[in-house]
Structure formats: C-alpha cells, structure tokens
Amino acid sequence: MSADGQKVAVAPCSGIGKPFGTVAREAAYELCETVCPADTVLVALGKLVLGDAAARETVSRNPVVTIDGCQRMCAAKTVKRNRGAVLHEVMVLDVFRRHRDLKPEGIAELNKAGEELARVLAGEVATIVPELKAAVAKGACHA
C-alpha cells in the first residue's frame, strides 16, 4: 500500500474492569471517530487475539499506535505478536502523571475527569498522526 491513503491503525487494550483501560478504549474511539476519522482506523484487540485475518492485515499493513492502560502493555504486545508495525506506544498512566487533576474513576462509565483524560490523550496522539504517516513513506515500517 502506498503512503497515500495510508491510515494509522489505533489499537487500545481491552482493559475491561479497570478505569485506565477504559480510558484507553475511550481515547481510541475519540481519536478514530471524532478527532482524526479520515486518517485512522480502530483495531479491536479481541479480534487480534482471536486471529481475525482482517485485523491482522490492518496492523501489518499500516503504521500502528497502541494505547495501553498500564505497564503490562497488552495492546503493544499483541500487535507485535501479530507482525504489526508499532510506531508509537502510549500508556494512559503516563498521560495521567502529567494530568493529575484528571483521575479516572468508574468502569462501565467513566467520570468526567476520565472522559477528559481520554480526550487529552486522543488530542496528543492526533498531533503525531501526520508524522507517523510520513514515517511510512520513508520506510520506517514495513507497511
């Protein structure tokens, strides 16, 4: 695939049952559905885990950003196991350390601070989407 029309694949961890994991998912939705819909595509980690062919192809043919809730980095590890070109890894905990006033709480539904943290994270990743697409053109990944 050429760099033209290339999208950035965004893979959040599943994070079920943990507020930081929920922030990871919400940030990915925000990025792919609201902030950068034309330049990003969401990848469901569960599909990768199950070996879904379309999900595997998406991470192997596009530059990938992973968003993980915590140090276990489940999304980054899963994408790499599926031959994905991870060009940028984000951990919600790191973003929270820079925005201590936005403490996420709640699991099924985040509190306002958690929602804002997800928006902040999505905005930060959005600023590097053009750079990631350019990296593909320079051969920084095998997409």
Ligand code: SF4
């Ligand atoms: S990275 Fe952390 S929050 Fe996300 S699924 Fe793994 S253990 Fe859960």
